[in-house]
Amino acid sequence: METLQQVRPEHLNHYGFLFGGYMLMWVDEAAWIAASLDRPKCHFVTVGMEKVEFHHKVQEGSILMLSVNEVKVGRTSVSYQVDVTCRHAAGHERSAEPVFSNQVTMVRVDDEGNKIPL
Numbered sequence: 001m002e003t004l005q006q007v008r009p010e011h012l013n014h015y016g017f018l019f020g021g022y023m024l025m026w027v028d029e030a031a032w033i034a035a036s037l038d039r040p041k042c043h044f045v046t047v048g049m050e051k052v053e054f055h056h057k058v059q060e061g062s063i064l065m066l067s068v069n070e071v072k073v074g075r076t077s078v079s080y081q082v083d084v085t086c087r088h089a090a091g092h093e094r095s096a097e098p099v100f101s102n103q104v105t106m107v108r109v110d111d112e113g114n115k116i117p118l
């Protein structure tokens with residue numbers, strides 16, 4: 001699954017670049033959407049992400065593409081690799097650059113929030 005996200009002024013930190021918390025939210029959300037589309041009868045919550053590292057600044061006006069791929073299926077959990085690439089605002093011809101990656105694990109839960117097998 002792929003999804004797009006525009007970086008708007010309200011997403012910036014006080015240095016003028018993307019605030020990392022928004023990146024984490026979009027990555028978590030994209031993994032949840034993929035899990036829910038792949039297994040429409042299941043309800044999921046996030047149990048974990050990998051170690052988080054930010055090595056690239058993201059500018060206002062960038063368009064982020066989040067590519068989400070299932071990488072592991074367990075008893076109650078499913079893990080998705082989320083790779084984020086960045087295209088700069090109009091006027092730039094540069095190709096998409098990788099800016100962030102993480103693996104997000106979702107656990108299937110029942111109506112009370114207890115884990116249950118997939």
Ligand SMILES: CC(C)(COP(=O)(O)OP(=O)(O)OC[C@H]1O[C@@H](n2cnc3c(N)ncnc32)[C@H](O)[C@@H]1OP(=O)(O)O)[C@@H](O)C(=O)NCCC(=O)NCCS
Pocket residue numbers: 045046047048049073074075076077078105107109113114115
């Ligand atoms: C999700 C939840 C029901 C899981 O219950 P738990 O008893 O803590 O889970 P367990 O330790 O038994 O692990 C359940 C599964 O998740 C996996 N898991 C647990 N911690 C993990 C981590 N940090 N990274 C990856 N996978 C993880 C386990 O390997 C296991 O997988 P499997 O059943 O497919 O083999 C419970 O932790 C919970 O309710 N967490 C809050 C969820 C939430 O609110 N998320 C939003 C945060 S704001």
